[in-house]
Amino acid sequence: MKLVGNKKIVLDKPGTVKIIPEEPDDLWSLYNLIVPGDTITTTSSRKIHHDSGKITGAARVKLSLEIKITSVDYDKVSSTVRVQGKNVTANEHVATGSFHTLTLEKNKEFVLTKKVWDSVAFDTLREGCNVSSSADLAVVLMQQGLANVFLVGKRVTTLCAKINGSSNNKFFENVFGAFVKHVDFNTIRCVVIGSPGSVKDEFRRFILSEAQRLKLKSIEDNKSRIVVANISQRNTHDLNEVLNDNAVLSMIKDTKVVPEIRVFKEFLDVLKSNSDRACYGSKSVETAHEMLAIETLLITDDLFRNAEIEMRHKYVGLVKSVKKAGGKVFVFSSIHVSGEELAKLTGIGAILRFPLPDLDEMDM
Structure with missing residues (x-):
């Protein structure tokens, strides 16, 4: 994600970027x-109907819109963000107060204004502008006749x-084609091929x-x-097993x-081993923090998108x-492999500095 211009934002103040x-x-x-x-201010297009007496018709007009956001949605398939809101600046085609939907996508410039840049928004912007934020891990999970190719970044998996096939050579050719298409060793630091049995070794x-044979130096130089x-037979769709294996983590x-x-x-x-030194759930975590017991806080980003x-503000304040x-x-991405697991445990948990054996009773 790139910032354009020299405008700087100040923590806990209004600002525009x-x-x-x-x-x-970046879209996540x-x-x-x-x-x-x-x-948000950006360019968009709208179909404008015109009637000049004898001739009627419609034309799509490009215009600049400034809208005050009422809702935000993310499309994982297309990696786009759709924002809806009310137009706040009148122009000849769009009235003030009318609703409009804008799509934010790769390489499309826009201007964002906030009344307050709190610490979470400030950190999200700073981390998003880190040039090393793209996916740097590729995982190929396989079994005979089935393969899934994943790219894993800090926030998005x-x-x-997804490749299906019966003939071994043809199947391997198709998986190899996907490998060449999606794995760029300029950004990918490691590729993990996981499977039960010997399929992984054969495919490598x-x-x-x-x-x-094809003189692909990018692969030869990075073998x-x-x-x-x-991995076990049942987990050829699931990244959790392979990414939580100690040997894989080392690699x-x-x-x-x-x-x-x-x-x-x-x-x-x-x-599991010392349950008095860990907790999850908003009340338990807040109680532990009141006692200054939190060594490490784990929280999913979707808690910051609460409709209320x-x-x-409560979760932003807790993090701060x-x-x-x-x-x-x-802060875990809720569409990332670990974030999805944390979300199953309420989306918030903590490792404690010291045991709190009666924490559940304190919450009551």
């Missing part, structure tokens, strides 16, 4: 950044291709053989980045997704307060 999203991850960041009450040999992992340690995976794994381990402004007390905070 001009943004160009460049990657699919924008979905978490834009909230009802914000204002994308299923890029096929990749290297085809790369040599050490292509690793294999064993992908330099990718951006690992810190969140590691801390969520630690949270689950503590929850007071609830959004935990950091101020010396705790670490990890």
